[in-house]
Amino acid sequence: MMRVVFAKEVRDNLRDRRSILSAMIYPVIGPLVLGLTLALVAEWQRTDKPVELPVVGVERAPSLVTFLEQNGVKLLPAPADPEAAVREGEAKAVLLVPESYPEDFRAGRPARLQLLVDESRNSARAANQKAQRLLTAYGSQVGAQRLLVRGINPELVSALVVERVDLATPGKLAASLLTMLPLFLLMATFVGGMHVAIDATAGERERGSFEPLLINPVSRWDLVAGKWAATLVFSSAVVGFTLVGFVVMSRFVSLGALGVELHFGLGEVGGILAASLPLALLAGALQMLVATFARSFKEAQTYLSLLLFAPMLPGIALGLVTVQPQAWMMAVPGIAQQLLVTELIAGESPPALWYLLAVASSALLSAVCLAVTARLFTREAIVFGRSS
Amino acid sequence: MIQTIGLQKRFGAKVAVAGVSFEAADGMVTGLLGPNGAGKTTTLRMLYTLLAPDAGQALVDGHDAALAPAEVRRRIGVLPDARGLYPRLTPREHVRYFGRLHGLSGRALEARVDGLIELLDIAELADRRVEGFSNGERVKVALARALVHAPRNVLLDEPTNGLDVMSTRGLREVIRRLRDQGRCVLFSSHVMQEVAALCDRVVIVDRGRVTLEGTPDELKAATGCESLEDAFVAAVGRAEGEP
Numbered sequence: 231m232m233r234v235v236f237a238k239e240v241r242d243n244l245r246d247r248r249s250i251l252s253a254m255i256y257p258v259i260g261p262l263v264l265g266l267t268l269a270l271v272a273e274w275q276r277t278d279k280p281v282e283l284p285v286v287g288v289e290r291a292p293s294l295v296t297f298l299e300q301n302g303v304k305l306l307p308a309p310a311d312p313e314a315a316v317r318e319g320e321a322k323a324v325l326l327v328p329e330s331y332p333e334d335f336r337a338g339r340p341a342r343l344q345l346l347v348d349e350s351r352n353s354a355r356a357a358n359q360k361a362q363r364l365l366t367a368y369g370s371q372v373g374a375q376r377l378l379v380r381g382i383n384p385e386l387v388s389a390l391v392v393e394r395v396d397l398a399t400p401g402k403l404a405a406s407l408l409t410m411l412p413l414f415l416l417m418a419t420f421v422g423g424m425h426v427a428i429d430a431t432a433g434e435r436e437r438g439s440f441e442p443l444l445i446n447p448v449s450r451w452d453l454v455a456g457k458w459a460a461t462l463v464f465s466s467a468v469v470g471f472t473l474v475g476f477v478v479m480s481r482f483v484s485l486g487a488l489g490v491e492l493h494f495g496l497g498e499v500g501g502i503l504a505a506s507l508p509l510a511l512l513a514g515a516l517q518m519l520v521a522t523f524a525r526s527f528k529e530a531q532t533y534l535s536l537l538l539f540a541p542m543l544p545g546i547a548l549g550l551v552t553v554q555p556q557a558w559m560m561a562v563p564g565i566a567q568q569l570l571v572t573e574l575i576a577g578e579s580p581p582a583l584w585y586l587l588a589v590a591s592s593a594l595l596s597a598v599c600l601a602v603t604a605r606l607f608t609r610e611a612i613v614f615g616r617s618s
Numbered sequence: 619m620i621q622t623i624g625l626q627k628r629f630g631a632k633v634a635v636a637g638v639s640f641e642a643a644d645g646m647v648t649g650l651l652g653p654n655g656a657g658k659t660t661t662l663r664m665l666y667t668l669l670a671p672d673a674g675q676a677l678v679d680g681h682d683a684a685l686a687p688a689e690v691r692r693r694i695g696v697l698p699d700a701r702g703l704y705p706r707l708t709p710r711e712h713v714r715y716f717g718r719l720h721g722l723s724g725r726a727l728e729a730r731v732d733g734l735i736e737l738l739d740i741a742e743l744a745d746r747r748v749e750g751f752s753n754g755e756r757v758k759v760a761l762a763r764a765l766v767h768a769p770r771n772v773l774l775d776e777p778t779n780g781l782d783v784m785s786t787r788g789l790r791e792v793i794r795r796l797r798d799q800g801r802c803v804l805f806s807s808h809v810m811q812e813v814a815a816l817c818d819r820v821v822i823v824d825r826g827r828v829t830l831e832g833t834p835d836e837l838k839a840a841t842g843c844e845s846l847e848d849a850f851v852a853a854v855g856r857a858e859g860e861p
Contacts, residue, residue: 234715437703438702440702442764
């Protein structure tokens with residue numbers, strides 16, 4: 231019986247051009263947005279470009295200017311209003327050499343320089359750091375020369391040497407940039423079956439076909455399970471298409487420019503599907519439960535649009551703080567899938583137990599939702615609508 | 619055969635059905651007649667297992683609708699108050715879907731589907747999506763899917779509501795045929811002419827109670843009225859529209 235219900239819902243919904251169209255648009259939008267973002271970031275991060283630095287008062291610091299030029303900085307004439315130029319983003323940074331600079335420099339007093347930057351501008355960060363680093367280096371170099379002139383070993387001043395060793399593998403870096411990718415996949419599990427879930431519950435009642443359906447000698451459980459299985463077809467399809475979209479995107483965007491790698495082999499694709507699809511079980515069950523409560527199709531749509539953000543919440547939280555994945559987290563649907571997919575695209579291979587936990591937790595919660603929905607299908611207020 | 623014994627149902631403080639008892643025999647058309655809000659739909663809903671009675675019994679072929687709903691559902695074909703269709707499916711697919719839900723399949727199912735399409739005279743529409751069908755066409759489709767398992771008992775809630783003259787005539791013809799096949803047909807209506815034209819027995823319901831029951835002639839005799847309409851008014855004890 232469940233199969234009869236399933237077959238009807240799939241056939242019926244496949245004929246709904248509007249819902250098919252909206253389900254097909256999603257897998258294109260996700261990869262497109264992420265691809266463009268990554269391409270943009272790659273453009274900002276390009277390190278081989280010379281740093282351009284407008285300088286006010288070039289003539290006051292000839293040796294500094296020589297040093298900067300030797301180190302690949304392209305010096306530009308100063309803009310009329312340096313502060314505005316930085317604030318508007320016309321210049322990433324502007325160096326101000328005050329009138330007091332030559333005198334202080336010559337007298338061996340700390341000579342003040344001003345570097346105007348806008349820290350809130352991501353695109354300028356790399357260039358600014360380089361400028362800052364070069365200025366500091368020039369300062370140290372001049373300081374060391376002064377000590378030498380006075381017969382003091384400059385090394386005495388350097389009490390510490392801190393060596394930074396960056397242990398992040400390129401893959402890890404890619405993963406942190408690509409936290410959006412699992413997010414899109416998790417959303418796909420909710421987007422794909424949403425329309426079917428509404429149509430099979432609130433829609434069924436709104437068009438008055440629920441009552442005739444319930445008079446058939448079919449258990450409520452068969453009805454709920456068949457409808458739920460139909461939502462899975464659509465959510466799995468959208469997850470699959472979204473993943474295809476990402477694979478295509480990864481071929482077009484040169485992630486190499488970011489100094490990162492994106493693992494999208496056959497194994498990864500299979501793993502990502504195994505990690506994200508179980509969330510579709512829960513998505514369909516939860517959406518049907520919520521939509522069954524709704525008084526109308528419209529109301530159900532409103533609720534389920536809000537529910538779309540549910541899988542995003544753990545994702546956003548995980549994007550803000552870095553979490554070391556642990557086994558217990560795999561028992562929390564949403565978080566589990568987000569972590570698993572993140573690990574996979576970083577080229578890690580999570581233990582099988584994690585997959586098992588992630589599937590089990592989603593399946594268990596789905597079963598609860600379905601059981602409650604089947605109970606609701608026998609409630610008079612739900613069957614006939616709450617108005618009558 | 620359909621039987622109710624002291625059926626009662628209340629919604630909150632409002633009593634919808636206050637002890638309804640009647641019988642509808644096989645091979646007969648029984649009309650449940652009463653003004654709007656008399657409790658006809660609620661009584662039918664208890665018979666077709668979607669409402670649980672507060673007291674009393676709703677029996678179909680001797681099976682209690684509240685205790686053995688699955689058994690009762692197999693024995694009834696229902697045109698409920700809500701008779702919505704799936705706009706993207708064709709009439710044939712509607713009938714097939716309900717047939718499968720009744721456990722029919724293969725050639726037996728297709729034969730039933732073809733038979734119903736012929737009975738209801740919807741051959742031309744059979745393979746078009748029901749989106750945009752007229753009211754009469756929709757009722758025919760809803761009736762066809764309700765009859766797919768050849769139920770012994772047929773329950774129709776205000777079947778001619780919203781139908782034009784031609785559709786109403788066609789529907790009456792179908793109802794007579796169902797009766798002639800020996801089925802028990804129970805239908806509710808608030809339209810006197812409807813009941814007079816069709817019913818072998820009439821059960822008049824008002825404010826949740828049966829006020830009079832019998833053949834049209836018996837009703838006229840019992841109230842001393844010339845016409846069924848006068849008998850109805852006498853039985854309800856007021857003209858329609860009066861409180």
